[in-house]
Amino acid sequence: MRIKLTVTLLAFSVLVACSPQKEVLDGWINGDERSLFSQLGVPDRTAEAGGIRFLSYAIASPYGGGTIRINTFNVKIASGKIVGTSCSGLCISLQ
Numbered sequence: 001m002r003i004k005l006t007v008t009l010l011a012f013s014v015l016v017a018c019s020p021q022k023e024v025l026d027g028w029i030n031g032d033e034r035s036l037f038s039q040l041g042v043p044d045r046t047a048e049a050g051g052i053r054f055l056s057y058a059i060a061s062p063y064g065g066g067t068i069r070i071n072t073f074n075v076k077i078a079s080g081k082i083v084g085t086s087c088s089g090l091c092i093s094l095q
Contacts, residue, residue, distance in 0.1 A: 025071055025085035033080045036073055043073075053077050059089075 028036060036055065043055040052074050059069040069091055074084035 021087055021091045022085075025073075025087060028073060028082045028085060031082045033075045033082065036075075036082065044070075048077065051077050052083070 033053075033055075040057055044058045045056040047054045053076075054072055054074055056070050056072045058067045059071060060066065061068045067089065069087060069089035072086045072088070073082050074086075075081065076083050
C-alpha cells in the first residue's frame with residue numbers, strides 16, 4: 001500500500017512539474033532563431049522538413065549521468081520565427 005501511494009504521488013508531482021517547463025519553452029514561440037542562438041548557443045542537432053527547421057538542445061543532468069531531456073524548437077525557415085516547441089525525456093526543471 002505504501003509503495004503504491006509513493007508511486008502515485010511521484011507520478012503526480014512529475015505531471016505538475018512538466019507544466020512550467022512547457023510554459024518556458026512556449027515562451028519562445030514567435031521569437032526568432034537568432035535570439036535563440038544568442039541565448040542557448042548552437043543546437044546539438046538540427047533537421048529540416050516541410051519548410052521547418054528543428055533545433056534540438058540536449059540538457060544534461062546537473063548531477064551527472066548524461067542527457068535527461070531534449071528541448072526542440074521548430075523554426076519556419078522562410079521567416080526565421082519559432083512556430084512550435086517540444087520536450088522529450090524528463091521535462092521538468094531541476095535547477
